[in-house]
Amino acid sequence: xxxxxxxxxxxxxxxxxxxxxxxxxxxxxxxxxxxxxxxxxxxxxxxxxxxxxxxxxxxxxxxxxxxxxxxxxxxxxxxxxxxxxxxxxxxxxxxxxxxxxxxxxxxxxxxxxxxxxxxxxxxxxxxxxxxxxxxxxxxxxxxxxxxxxxxxxxxxxxxxxxxxxxxxxxxxxxxxxxxxxxxxxxxxxxxxxxxxxxxxxxxxxxxxxxxxxxxxxxxxxxxxxxxxxxxxxxxxxxxxxxxxxxxxxxxxxxxxxxxxxxxxxxxxxxxxxxxxxxxxxxxxxxxxx
Amino acid sequence: xxxxxxxxxxxxxxxxxxxxxxxxxxxxxxxxxxxxxxxxxxxxxxxxxxxxxxxxxxxxxxxxxxxxxxxxxxxxxxxxxxxxxxxxxxxxxxxxxxxxxxxxxxxxxxxxxxxxxxxxxxxxxxxxxxxxxxxxxxxxxxxxxxxxxxxxxxxxxxxxxxxxxxxxxxxxxxxxxxxxxxxxxxxxxxxxxxxxxxxxxxxxxxxxxxxxxxxxxxxxxxxxxxxxxxxxxxxxxxxxxxxxxxxxxxxxxxxxxxxxxxxxxxxxxxxxxxxxxxxxxxxxxxxxx
Numbered sequence: 001x002x003x004x005x006x007x008x009x010x011x012x013x014x015x016x017x018x019x020x021x022x023x024x025x026x027x028x029x030x031x032x033x034x035x036x037x038x039x040x041x042x043x044x045x046x047x048x049x050x051x052x053x054x055x056x057x058x059x060x061x062x063x064x065x066x067x068x069x070x071x072x073x074x075x076x077x078x079x080x081x082x083x084x085x086x087x088x089x090x091x092x093x094x095x096x097x098x099x100x101x102x103x104x105x106x107x108x109x110x111x112x113x114x115x116x117x118x119x120x121x122x123x124x125x126x127x128x129x130x131x132x133x134x135x136x137x138x139x140x141x142x143x144x145x146x147x148x149x150x151x152x153x154x155x156x157x158x159x160x161x162x163x164x165x166x167x168x169x170x171x172x173x174x175x176x177x178x179x180x181x182x183x184x185x186x187x188x189x190x191x192x193x194x195x196x197x198x199x200x201x202x203x204x205x206x207x208x209x210x211x212x213x214x215x216x217x218x219x220x221x222x223x224x225x226x227x228x229x230x231x232x233x234x235x236x237x238x239x240x241x242x243x244x245x246x247x248x249x250x251x252x253x254x255x256x257x258x259x260x261x262x263x264x265x266x267x268x269x270x271x272x273x274x275x276x277x278x279x280x281x282x283x284x285x286x287x288x289x
Numbered sequence: 290x291x292x293x294x295x296x297x298x299x300x301x302x303x304x305x306x307x308x309x310x311x312x313x314x315x316x317x318x319x320x321x322x323x324x325x326x327x328x329x330x331x332x333x334x335x336x337x338x339x340x341x342x343x344x345x346x347x348x349x350x351x352x353x354x355x356x357x358x359x360x361x362x363x364x365x366x367x368x369x370x371x372x373x374x375x376x377x378x379x380x381x382x383x384x385x386x387x388x389x390x391x392x393x394x395x396x397x398x399x400x401x402x403x404x405x406x407x408x409x410x411x412x413x414x415x416x417x418x419x420x421x422x423x424x425x426x427x428x429x430x431x432x433x434x435x436x437x438x439x440x441x442x443x444x445x446x447x448x449x450x451x452x453x454x455x456x457x458x459x460x461x462x463x464x465x466x467x468x469x470x471x472x473x474x475x476x477x478x479x480x481x482x483x484x485x486x487x488x489x490x491x492x493x494x495x496x497x498x499x500x501x502x503x504x505x506x507x508x509x510x511x512x513x514x515x516x517x518x519x520x521x522x523x524x525x526x527x528x529x530x531x532x533x534x535x536x537x538x539x540x541x542x543x544x545x546x547x548x549x550x551x552x553x554x555x556x557x558x559x560x561x562x563x564x565x566x567x568x569x570x571x572x573x574x575x576x577x578x
Binding site (some may be wrong): 127 | 414
């Protein structure tokens, strides 16, 4: 009775919707991605993101900087893009080289052009239940996928494993906003299986291949696998699919689950920022008249 | 073996420390409290806060506005205080009259003068593990009290009941930062006793008098009672003290537990903001030279 949540199919559906919306806009949306040339894993993601943009008629440009770039120069690039009227969304591909302060760089992006929703102003609004410009792509994509499969989140016992700013913390808040009871587990959690065994929903974002195993979950559990890594040459997630899937009522595969949803939400965020940008400019024009 | 956490005694100790710090400053700290004249419960809190400031040599002023004040006028008052060089910290006493948008008002306070730490920029920095100007007083006071009693938070199974921006959400984050496993429960949580019975630490902020009862907790639990209300003419918290205290290894009483700590942290926040204010002015002066 296992239901496999098809993130790839849903992403395709979302691209169709975005594409028709883009056709109706008075400005072609534009995303700029900044990446340093030492970030090999990031290059693949960036290519995926660009391909997704192209599919929907969104312009995307990449600025590739040398791995030795100074923090000042990197931030200088961002400040120029903040001012550029043609640019609607900016994304800095992580990780950055170790000599660069990631928080400072992410906070330099205008909150109105923050494609990833990592700026503390957007995170802060989300955290306090206000409306941010954008929400981080992976958590947003997870909620969208759960909605597609009509999962009723209210009252569910949800366990989030991992507490990064990119996935764990924001997905915990989004689940809380949907009235789930949310437990945040992490590397310092003792006896983690006492939490996972009682969970109705598990979001696994440990970064450890096949961390969550079948004997750690109950029958009927919903499992969202955020990880992606390679084990013995094969792609795998943070969930041991063979043992967990038979017990799950819904599970995301790797690949084809959360990954495509993350990319789709980046394109969605770019569209949303563009629409607000157009609206702001119209307001300016009206004030000018 | 129950240990009662004496918030009042710790607050006194903190006032002594603050007082000697204030004596050494080049500027007398100044807190301004804004309150509307329909807020009767708030008047008592404001008086307590002022008294605490006086004890430590901090100036405090109150601006009392008519309950019919417009949002524009209220925000106008805040903007003036933001610019006033003599003012180091601003607090708007909640609740505000229903015709006023509380979020807009709180976000109008300069994040550098945000005595309560409710501005989304400060909340956002706290949420993402950055350093905010101030942290909300009640959660900050709870952590300070737990530290005083040498509670080792790492690995504890902590359950927070209530998810307000003022207490529940920020205390959950602070506990998470200290490596506790944190579950956020609320009014939509099903079978809440299954969570509380396994908890090593419970923070109860439901606003319902004597909500948490002895049969809902395990032996040795640490209990933080955030509530204060009146039942049959007697002050009580969100915890049924008579039945919970005998099982607890540490518990905060009502009154005399979290309440005095909240006020002490407000005074602490005012001092901290003043110190930053003085530092910023010195930097300006140096730049000018």
